[in-house]
Amino acid sequence: MTHPPDPVADVCDRVGEDSIRAVTRAFYAQIPDDPILAPLYPEHDFDGAEERLADFLVMRFGGSTRYAETRGHPRLRMRHVPFHIGQAERDRWVQLMDRALDTELGDAEVRERVREFLHGVATFLINAPDR
Ligand code: HEM
Numbered sequence: 001m002t003h004p005p006d007p008v009a010d011v012c013d014r015v016g017e018d019s020i021r022a023v024t025r026a027f028y029a030q031i032p033d034d035p036i037l038a039p040l041y042p043e044h045d046f047d048g049a050e051e052r053l054a055d056f057l058v059m060r061f062g063g064s065t066r067y068a069e070t071r072g073h074p075r076l077r078m079r080h081v082p083f084h085i086g087q088a089e090r091d092r093w094v095q096l097m098d099r100a101l102d103t104e105l106g107d108a109e110v111r112e113r114v115r116e117f118l119h120g121v122a123t124f125l126i127n128a129p130d131r
Contacts, residue, residue: 008117012063014110020061023114024054026100036092040083061114076125086130090122097122 012020028050031037041049055067056074067074083089097118105111 007113008060009062011061011110011114012058015105015107017058017063019105020058020063021054022104023097023100024050024057026104027097028053030096030099034092034096036089037096040089076121077127080125080127084128084131085126086128087126088130090126094119094122 028046031041031049032044032046052067052071055064055070059065059067060074098115101111101115101118105114
């Protein structure tokens with residue numbers, strides 16, 4: 001039984017870690033003013049949250065493993081349990097991320113693989129009914 005190739009393992013090699021950090025920055029720049037997502041961040045630690053997401057994505061995309069060194073195993077489902085993530089929250093997250101990808105990732109082939117991966121994880125993280 002062979003494993004299918006990981007479709008996002010080469011992303012950092014292809015576009016560089018800085019592009020992934022730029023995507024995350026453009027994504028988080030939209031969060032504080034977003035009426036659906038901002039209320040999910042009661043601590044308002046947007047800078048810390050941006051760094052955690054960037055480190056995770058860089059690691060998942062084949063770059064630096066700083067996320068694992070500072071945060072341990074990702075356990076994304078478990079770490080999102082405290083937040084109400086219904087279809088509306090998932091769809092808004094994806095919408096803001098799509099904008100960030102469109103402005104920050106110039107390589108269309110890589111961008112669409114990243115988009116598909118992120119949409120899938122976002123769906124997987126739905127943990128609540130619509131409000
Ligand atoms: C589906 C919609 C999503 C919502 C509403 C959401 C919301 C949140 C919130 C409120 C946090 C806490 C912020 C903080 O770290 O202080 C968080 C953390 C995080 N999210 Fe999401 N998220 C979503 C999707 C995703 C996706 C698709 C990914 C990855 C592909 C992701 C990866 C992460 C990571 C890595 C953290 C930090 C975990 C840690 O180390 O503590 N999230 N998210």
